[in-house]
Amino acid sequence: MFDKDHVFIKTARQKELYELARSHAEDFSRRADHYDETGDFPFENFEALKASGYTGLTASEEYGGKNISLYELVLIQEALAQGDGPTTLGIGWHLGIMMDLSLRREWDEETFKALCRRVINDKHIVNRAATEQGTGSPTRGGKPATEAGKEHDGWRVTGHKTFTTLAPVADEFIVTASMKDSDDVGGFLVNRHLDGVSFEETWDTLGMRATRSDDLFLKNVKIPPDAFVERIGWQDKNHLPPGWLLHIPACYIGIALAARRDVIDFAANYQPNSLDHPIKDLQHVQQKIGAIELELMKARYMMYGVAEQWDRDPERRPHLGPELSAVKYTATNAAVKAVDLAMRVVGGTSIFRSKPFERYYRDVRAGIHNPPSDDAVLSILGKRGFQES
Ligand SMILES: Cc1cc2nc3c(=O)[nH]c(=O)nc-3n(C[C@H](O)[C@H](O)[C@H](O)COP(=O)(O)OP(=O)(O)OC[C@H]3O[C@@H](n4cnc5c(N)ncnc54)[C@H](O)[C@@H]3O)c2cc1C
Incomplete structure (x- = not known):
């Protein structure tokens, strides 16, 4: 496997x-x-x-x-x-x-x-609940409609989050909320069992279905003073870009590697009676498998290379934002392309539910919508290009 x-x-x-x-x-x-x-x-x-x-x-x-x-x-x-x-x-x-x-x-x-x-x-x-219908992706800088009001013995939080991955299982969520009477946005650690916390099963999606990224509702939830854990924008304090987000490219490359494994197995064993050899010996099949290899090789060497640099050289971490973004862009687009090519090799049976390819196809589509988006990555890289010119 x-x-x-x-x-x-x-x-x-x-x-x-x-x-x-x-x-x-x-x-x-x-x-x-x-x-x-x-x-x-x-x-x-x-x-x-x-x-x-x-x-x-x-x-x-x-x-x-x-x-x-x-x-x-x-x-x-x-x-x-x-x-x-x-x-x-x-x-x-x-x-x-x-x-x-x-x-x-x-x-x-x-x-x-x-x-x-x-x-x-x-x-x-634990997970973060940051996305809302009104803001879309929080990476765009929209202010949450979820609000936190200060009381003498803690906070009251009210709001509605969308795309809350792990809704059925996460014990705690770091919820972003606008702080009443100020322009600040805070992160609040909310236990799922608190009064006023509820979920609605809205996650009926094309792909990544079992993430159950449902809606989270907070209705006048009372939380203690120490549950106000961070001021959003705090990430900038020590100038560290989000290295941890490389878990996203790793996931989508993994799905594409599963498609690569399964298509190679299929091509080695499928022999229609018009041929006296399996389809793996056909030139157009080898070209497509070669293209899959190339896509995944580029994405993997880039991902592991940037991760290694992050670990090896803490001094350089503040400058690795463009590289981290580029890994996400490269990996998620490579995954989409590799699964598409695998399905072209398998042919019409690739869209049958009895084969895993259509599931891979649907799952890798979701990666495009995880942060950062392609246009944001290209802007980051464009800015760096001009800075260095
Ligand atoms: C599988 C999956 C799991 C997720 N899990 C979580 C989670 O656990 N927690 C969480 O908080 N979120 C989660 N998200 C949400 C994700 O991070 C995004 O917030 C969500 O996908 C919406 O972002 P978007 O760019 O797709 O859509 P939107 O932000 O709604 O944008 C829609 C369109 O408008 C454009 N657009 C919008 N605003 C701007 C702007 N200011 N400038 C330029 N273009 C703009 C976008 O490029 C896009 O084309 C998850 C998403 C997915 C797909």
């Missing part, structure tokens, strides 16, 4: 982490079709990830986590996605957020420590 000689595995620890992700992927792949078809949430996958310690891998080591590197994160997420894309994207938000918080240390230390403890000991899962 997986590469025998994974060229990006360089250490014993990477091998161990990869094997963990690979064994989960093999397990999850058996039910990926079922969850795609029903749109139900794959709770058993998340139980398995909690039981193996996968959910604690990026939490801070001093508070019980493993502090894995960005390179290791993309390695495991790419492997996991070869079994189940939606589970991978979902757990990717959680792992990425914990990695980012552990690196930046912008939160009050006691609050952060308590969150790490809950992630490690109580197996809590």
